[in-house]
Amino acid sequence: MWISAAWLAACVAAFLLGRVRLAPSSALFDHLPPQHRPEPDVAWLMVLLPTDAASDLAYAAEASLVEAFDAELAPLSPSHAELDAFADGHRLYFAGEDALATLDAKTTPRAIDRHVDDLYAMLGSPMFGAIAEDVRKDPLGIGRTLPTPSPWLGRIPDVGFTRLGNWVSADGTKLLLRLSSAAPPAEIERRARAVLEPFEAQASVLGRNALEAAVAVGIGGRATRILAIAACIWIAATTLTLRRARPVFALVACLSGTAVGLLPWVGALDLWSVPALLFAMAFAAEAALPSWRRTGGGWTATAILAAAPLPLLLSSHPALHAFALHFALAFLVLGASLRLVLPALAGLAGREPVWPRSGFRVAPMPLFGVLAAGVLLAGGAVAMRRANHAEPDRLARLRAPTARAERAMATTFFDPDRLVRATARGASMRDALEEARRDAAVLERLVPAEADALVSAGRLVAAPEDEARLRARIDDLHLKERFARLRTAFAERGFPPEAFGTFFALAETAATPPAPEAVLDGPVGRWIERIATVGDQAAAIPSYVLLSPDPAIVPDRIVRDDGRPVRLEGPAIARRTALRHFDDWLGMTAIASLWISSLLVWFGTRRLTVAFGAAIAGLVAQSAVLGSLVAIGLPLGVHLVPALLLAGAAAVTAAARAIETRVNQGRLAPELPLMTSTFQIGAGLALLAGGQPLWAHQGAALAIGAAAAWGVGLFVAPGIHLVLLRIRRRT
């Protein structure tokens, strides 16, 4: 009695003490290394205008949004006005040798006379007004021959920049604005909708915060539903096995109570902790059986299952580290509570379970075992080659409210995951901009082979080593004298000098080199401040690279001319790197897990053939799971690896038990496979019905793994063990 009361008090106290940690969150990007997660405060505001909207409606809507969100805007391009003003001030600096040669040819005395004659003649055309503005700003047409400096290199197909530096779709019905705001996504969306009301436009907020919030909605309800479904399945199935309802209720109550107390201590209520806890409950359930019904059910099986996911600690996925630790903790605590508390609870419940059968003998089938193992291993290998891959976060938000807007953004503009960043840091903005220039010089080489586009403020900055060379080249042109000649030619034709005042004023400043200070103080300085992060003693300016859509493309190590590496960070880098090495990593992790499991079997049995046979059984079960998942069309991913490792460990324990039973000429209690597989398959089915696609995939893997583990353990492993014994005897 007192044990039950103490357990109940402990569960309640654990839950109450930890409930502050239970705020629903999604941990959507926790599988990515922290530096590769999307920027936390960046929000993409996507605007969908009516399809029959007037052509200028998008620009009117954009102007209203820019006014409302002015302080939070962080566009990836300066406005046209800012860029034009910057270009006018430094255009000559960005001219290449060809452009300077053209400028040289256009400003000879003879060419000047010809230009002025042509200009005068053009006034006699009624069409002159269409080009008058260009002629006034640039009467010699020099600007057409000089490149316009831009922070962008490359472009996004079918997408254009608006004059304010945001994106507009080719048909003018969709707008995309980039904001940097710590405000809740719902608040941003509410403000945008209020601004867009007169335009009958819809607004959606995307970005890390918005996606995490969208997935976190209802996660607590889903977790409760899954637990309830699992409990129902467990009760129904176990009652049939044990033929007594009360002990089963006591078992499920013990499991559930301990799980509720544990929940706050195995992570928050998120995408990874809920399945970790349910997995632990499913695997710990066998501790409910009395020890005399558990062949080899002592510390060996417990240690194998608790240690199986530990190789995940060596992975680059933080969510898997947490899963491994949380699973091990929950599994051990649940197992302990079942062994210590369940007898007391069952005693309170009154009646003992019925153990009608004494067990069955294990018959080895060497030929079938070898053949089945061969077929399943080959099937697993083929499946690995043919498998599709999916990212856990993408699966998790398949049915999120933001899914439609995400698809629209990816098809109309670009997938924001492809936008990766290289952050240039310095003690001041000036230093950071200088670093960004050096980064941009090497990042440019990625376009167009590996990246669609690059945007970097560093592309607007003069390289000190080029400055003197260009200055000398521009001095060679004697532009001052040539422009004086041009003034005279204009005056002779009756053009007043002030008519081209803008041109002459700009011509005098166009050769100014854009040093970092000049860029920061100039027209584009405000844009750089919008995308930069400035601290007391440090500043960071990111350059962005839009990687090619091909998932196989991952830029190799990028090294600047001064030998320093440039690190690209962003979801696409982490995903593509992981995908490139997925098969190798999965193989190494599975083998490490099986090695630990077989080592523990050897410690428990002191028989090498048993350990080796169990390890082969684990590998065969994992191959069977992989083959089945691919056969039913489920994509593979890091989210399935814990279930795969646990399926292998379960197969190792099942195989070890079956082999031990055969070696000792004993009998295997039928409740053991029935109960363990019932709990594991029940947990898998509950996850399948939970309404969260990520959990559904994990649930399918768990259910298949549970079935495969005992199937291989009972029907394949003893035969393999027999073959191993014969080989050993012969050698």
Added chain:
Amino acid sequence: MRHLLLACALVPSARFAVAAPPPDRTLRRIENRVQLWSTHADGTRPLAARFELVRHTALLREPYRATGSFSADPSGAIAFVGDDTRCATTRISPDGTVSLALPSGGTRPIDAPSARWLANLLRRLFVPAEETRQALVGNDRVRIPSGRGMRLEFRPPAPEDAPHIRAVTVHLDPVAGHVARIDVFEASGDRVEIRFHDVRRPDPQHAGRPDAAGGTAR
């Protein structure tokens, strides 16, 4: 009782009859001008004329003046050929592209919305597909400017269709109906006056080159 009911029915009808809007006077005046224009418009025959162009511009101390020959072909080709070599020749090709032939011997294509809109208007004025109001007005906004004379003012449907042009006023000859003058008001503040005289429709069989006449640019 029957009379009372009849009165109740008639009184509102009478009120509607009295309150009916008067015929749209502006629309009628536009129709008058279209009718006048259509008496001379004939898109199946070439048109030749002399023109006198005056540009009031801030680029020059004095207004720019030029004379020359104007021609419009049923194919849609239009040319303003200056008499003086110091005046550029403006050509609108049948496909609507605009280019300037310059004294230096070069050609400058003008691919700007304003030029395309103005070229389209000139083709509707001088070589229309048919002599109807729709053929003349197209999608433009049309009104009658204040003042005397048979005039029509054309504005682009939206500012971005011709960002450099505010309006074009077309003066029709009150007797013959041909286009006598075109005033182009540009967004920059410049104004271009083009006066047409000696307007004729030469027989296509014997049509000479329209740029044969002499003149000077001042």
